[in-house]
Structure formats: structure tokens, C-alpha cells
Amino acid sequence: MRAKLLISALLWGLLSTTEVVLAGDWMFGIGLQAGVSRLEGENFFALGNTNAKLSPLVSGHLRILPIPYLAINGELGFSPLGFSNTNIKTTIIPFEVSGMLNFLPFKKINPYVFIGGGGVYFDNTPGSGKIDSFLKTGGGVEYRVSPTIGVNLGASFRYSLTDIFELNPTGDENDQVLDVHAGFTYYFSKRKGDRDRDLIPDELDLMPEIAEDRDGYLDHDGIPEKNPSPVALSSFDAPLDSNGETPSPIVIHQLVTKAESNSNLSVKAYIYSTIDLRVVAALYRPIGTDNWNVVRMDDYGGNLYQAFIPGYAVTSAGLQYCVVAVDETLGGIGYSGLPSKPISVDVLASGKPWRIFGGILGAAAVGSASYIVIRKQN
Secondary structure, three states, X not given: OHHHHHHHHHHHHHHHHHHHHHOOOEEEEEEEEXXXXXXXXXXXXXXXXXXXXXXXXXXXXXXXXXXXXXXXXXXXXXXXXXXXXXXXXXXXEEEEEEXXXXXXXXXXXXXXXXXEEEEEEEEOOOOOOEEEEEEEEEEEEEEEOOOOEEEEEEEEEEEEOOOOOOOOOOOOOOOEEEEEEEEEEEEEEEOOOOOOOOOOOHHHOOOOOOOOOOOOXXXXXXXXXXXXXXXXXXXXXXXXOOOOOOOOOEEEOOOOOXXXXXXXXXXXXXXXXXXXXXXXXXXXXXXXXXOOEEEEOEEEEOOEEEEEEOHHHOOOOOEEEEEEEEEOOOOOEXXXXXXXXXXXXXXXXXXXXXXXXXXXXXXXXXXXXXXXXXXXXX
């Protein structure tokens, strides 16, 4: 009865939050992960010459992000927990909801911690299916391969509220399951006034019903252009194009669409030109202001240029920017974004309070889990 009440409360919380999130800007993710798990908290010496062994674990998850710093993660998994020197195993199917705190959600590499709980269906002898409840914590790191795909590596610790997973429930500790895993998440995102969900606001989108292809080439206008091939870019040294004219610089820039207020904003672009470049710059202005500011982008080699828009310009009202490259003739101009069609950045409040809270929560959770795992059961 207690497990059913806990599961119902968790599902109700998830659905209630979903209604709030879907009413405004939101991000939704779906993914899979796989790894190995091991049963802890077992008095193995009482079972004779046997030990828990590493067992496969697979799970799928649904993720909702009301804000970039916080995700609500629902997960369903499967693991046949095994023991050495015996054919006996305990199959578990955990179903759970966790709160996930992201430390650096606007960076390529984002550490995170999570805490939550749920229920678990388990079968430690044929036909003996039961349901139990547990608490869960852990953490990991996610690498954003692209705006829509993230891969992660992490570890989880599940603490059962009873001592009945195992073969010999006579110890003084409840059961625990420890795992390490890797996986991926595919993200869907939506913003108000963005019908095709390509992160270009409808008022700046020349094709608001057709999504931009988001490959770094002229992604600011909402039109999926025919893009320069990697071969063409690698041999971009011919003095004339097919029309007998000097080609303009090509700017390959992945749009920045979210930022943290009062933090310097990194802008990067790969720029290809047959003629030496006179200037590469980022134009920027806080939304609601008329004048554009300029910061020069430095050459880092390998066609890579980078600049930092100062944090004082990254205000809660939002930010607009463009990347412009001009060659020595002043006639060749390449760009990503224009003053009439700028790149629009949503600016959120500082994430420092979330990072402090996440650090405290993560330290407490990991410390408690480590103590329980290391402690020898009586």
C-alpha cells in the first residue's frame, strides 16, 4: 500500500509539472542508457561462497526541463542482478522520478546531480513478484554533441526501504543497488512564437512553417539553405568562383540561443576566405536598445575565430548579436545574422544559487551513499 501511494504521488507531481511547463517555453528529452549494476547491502558470508556480481542494466527515460538548471526525469529500467557460484538471480524493474540539477546547462560539458525515488518490481524466486519502494541519488556529466543530442556518463545509487531483494534478509542494512551507466538523450525544444521549433523567433524567421537545418551556415534567417560541402570548404583557396568573381567569406557559426545573465557570452565561428580578412567581429546589443556595440573576434588558428560579449550587456531583457567577416577588398562580406535579422538570445537569471544548492545536495547525497556502501553489514 505504501509503495502504491508513493508511486501515485510521484506520477501526479510529474503530470502537474508537465502542465505548467508546456504552457510556456520548455525543453523535452527522451533517451536510453545502459551499464552495469551490483547488489549491495547483502550479508554474503551467510550465503556461503557467493558474492554479488556485475549485471547488465538498461533503462529509458523521459525528461522535462522547466528551466535549464532543473530537469524532472522519469525512468524505467531492467536489471537481472546475479550472484557468483549460483544460478539464483533477482530481477528488478525500477520505475522512478528524480529531480536533476544541471551545473553548466549552457556549456558543452554539463555536470549534474539528481535525487528522487520510486518503486521497483522484483522477482527473487520464480513467481514471487513483489513491489518495493526506494530512494535514489547519483550524478554524472553530459556532453552536448549538438543542440538536440547529449551523451552522458554517470552513476546511480538506489536505497531500498526494506531488506527483501536479497536471498538472506538477515543483515542490519536495507538493500542497495549501485550502477554505472552511459547513454544519450534527444532533446525537443519549443519557444513562444516559434512555430517550426527551430529556435528562430517567428518575427525573425523568413520561413516560420519550415524549420532551419541548424548546421552553422546562415542559420539566423530560418531558411534551410544549400550548404557548402566539407570538400568545398577544405579547398576554399581558389581566387575566383564559377562566375569569375572573388567569393565572399563563408561564416560557419552555431547559434547561441540561451545564456546566463551577467556572464560573458562566448561566440565562435569558423570562417573561410580566399582573401585575407580585414576584420572579423561580433555586433551585439541588449534587446530594447537601439545602438550596436562591436567586439573584435580573435584568430585562434584553423579558421576558428572567437570573441566574448561582456556580461554587462547580457541582461534579463535578452540579447541580439551578429557575426560579420570583411575581407581586405571591403567587397567580400560574410555573416551569420544581420542587424535586420539578428540572432536572438534568451537570457535567464544567474545560475549561481542553483550551483550552490546542487553542490550541497550532491555532496550530502554522495557522502551518504559512499558511507552506506563502504560500511560492512552485521
